[in-house]
Amino acid sequence: MTPDTDFPSSNTDWSALETRTERSQALQRIWRGFMTARPAVGLLLLALQGIAFALGQSTHAPTLAITALYAAFTLADRLRTPARLPLRRLGMTWLLCIGLDVGVFALLQALQTGTTVNYTPLLALPVLMAAVAGGLVVGLATTSAATLLMLAEALRFQLAAGPDGPGRLLQAALTGTGLFVLSLLAHQLALRLAREEARASRSQDSAQLQAQINALVIEALAEGVLVVDEAGRVHTANPAADALLGGGLDRGSLPRSLMAHPAWQPLAGLAQRTFEDRADLGADLPIAQPQATPRELRVRTRLTAVDGARDRGFCVMFLQDLRQLEARIRTEKMAAMGRMSAAVAHEIRNPLAAITQASALLEEDLTEPAQQRLNAMVQQNARRLGRIVDEVLDVARVRQQGSDLGQGTALPLAASVYTMVDEWSRQSGRAQPALRLVESLPAVRFNEEHLRRILVNLLDNAARYAGPGEESIRVHTFAAGDGRPTLAVWSDGAPLEQGVERHLFEPFFSSESRSSGLGLFICRELCERHGATIRYERLRPAPDVPAGNAFLLSFAPAQAGALPQ
Structure with a gap:
């Protein structure tokens, strides 16, 4: 079976979700209404005949019997399984429903001996149903059958020499014409209804599918997403947002007010300002975490209000962890620096070596003190430029090394630190820093040469900013609260500015114009390669000592059975 009318094709890619006409919910509802109206009409006819009998009128037994049987x-029939719509031909379904109604109503009209009751208006019920639930052919066929039956009854009445035979024949013709017009109009309305329902169904399916796609995209986003209304209630939150806010935004608890959680109140305030200003905003907000240090989040807001709508829409908040954002920036910087390293090696290092060698040869022939000073300046700046080139290349080498460096070695922390500090003191010509080393600490998993490089860098930085006192630089080892062996390099220098502290371990960042800004960055990279961490704190090494700058290295304990270096 094929539909009578083809629906217009959709301009989307959701053709697989198109609703077929045979499954039209509107037609099914109309059919159920028709099936309910039939017994109602039958019961109403019985009631009218009962009222007529109560008023003293005679009862026509055949009419009463037909009406009772029809109602029963x-x-x-109302209780049976609904028919498959639309009706495509005059089959058994049509005969037991529409055809039966046409026959019964025509028979009731034919059994009338007078003109007190006219049953022909009831023929509109099966004609309408045939035009709506069936195709054009079924509707016109039903209307034709009803018209022929009315004309046959009128002709029979005229042949029986009835007093108003021509009038009844004309009335039947006019009624039949009206039924044809009614059938055509009902059929056109049914087609319009089917088209609109199919279009609405396709739009709904497309919207549901798009909503599912959007939900999957939001779930997979690395940044957090919150959908907040004007009252500060969260209606949607993805897993990333739940993790950034420390949990508590599971689906079962939504919608949930941001004001109900003290740590989320800054987010509620930002959302409220977004609604008040009717503009997109952004801010860096500290969000307290359960059993952890506060997390700094970068929050951006976007409004989703519809122009002219009564409500003010929703505020969509995008959350990013500043630490991860800065790490991504560092990665991008390192990628750019890696590409630059090869050019540095060929374009700078080779000419620099020639300059250094030429300066050394020239020094042998110079006798004037002024010329010797100028040549010394050339050698000094050449060596400085060489160190910068070496640091750049070292960063590239550190990034390219495997992550398993030194993982199978055990380094005694106290003894190694003592030896390295002593070497630094003799080479730099400075007094040895104050040491407090705990020899009972377990061995750490680290490469000895890498630890020497980190410690020398930290001691050079401390010596650059420390005061002239004997204990202006201190080196301690101890066990942290979590049991991890920790090394602290402390100096009594002035506190760092907040902007400097924030970017302390970033590449190419330095508070001095003569520094490459790579020393602390290399220290952090080496620590991460060995599962260690490095951080800066402002603390007191002893109760009677003023606060100073400290760099703390927390090491991973050496694995059981690891070989000592």
């Missing part, structure tokens, strides 16, 4: 049959 239609009431039972």
Whole structure:
């Protein structure tokens, strides 16, 4: 079976979700209404005949019997399984429903001996149903059958020499014409209804599918997403947002007010300002975490209000962890620096070596003190430029090394630190820093040469900013609260500015114009390669000592059975 009318094709890619006409919910509802109206009509006819009998009028037994049988049959037929719509031909379904109604109503009209009751208006019920639930052919066929039956009854009445035979014949013709017009109009309305329902169904399916796609995209986003209304209630939150806010935004608890959680109140305030200003905003907000240090989040807001709508829409908040954002920036910087390293090696290092060698040869022939000073300046700046080139290349080498460096070695922390500090003191010509080393600490998992490089860098930085006192630089080892062996390099220098502290371990960042800004960055990279961490704190090494700058290295303990270096 093929539909009578083809629906217009959709301009989307959701053709697989198009609703077929045979499954039209609107037609099914109309059919159920028709099936309910049939027994109602039968019961109403019985009631009218009962009222007529109560008023003293005579009862026509055949009419009463046909009406009772029709009411009983239609009431039972209402309980059966709904028909498959639309009706494409005059089959058994049509015969037991529409055809039966046409025959019964025509028979009731034919059994009338007078003109007190006119049953022809009831023929509009099966004609309408045939035009709506069936195709054009079924509707016109039903209307034709009803018209022919009315004309046959009028002709029979005229042949029986009835007093108003021509009038009844004309009335039947006019009624039939009206039924044809009614059938055509009902059929056009049914087609329009089917088209609109199919279009609405396709739009709904497309919207649901798009909503599912959007939900999957939001779930997979690395940044957090919150959808907040004007009252500060969260209606949607993805897993990333739940993790950034420390949990508590599971689906079962939504919608949930941001004001109900003290740590989320800054987010509620930002959302409220977004609604008040009707503009997109952004801010860096500290969000307290359960059993952890506060997390700094970068928050951006976007409004989703519809122009002219009564409500003010929703505020969509995008959350990013500043630490991860800065790490991504560092990665991008390192990628750019890696590409630059090869050019540095060929374009700077080779000419620099020639300059250094030429300066050394020239020094042998210079006798004037002024010329010797100028040549010394050339050698000094050449060596400085060489160190910068070496640091750049070292960063590239550190990034390219495997992550398993030194993982199978055990380094005694106290003894190694003592030896390295002593070497630094003799080479730099400075007094040895104050040491407090705990020899009972377990061995750490680290490469000895890498630890020497980190410690020398930290001691050079401390010596650059420390005061002239004997204990202006201190080196301690101890066990942290989590049991991890920790090394602290402390100096009594002035506190760092907040902007400097924030970017302390970033590449190419330095508070001095003569520094490459790579020393602390290399220290952090080496620590991460060995599962260690490095951080800066402002603390007191002893109760009677003023606060100073400290760099703390927390090491991973050496694995059981690791070989000592």
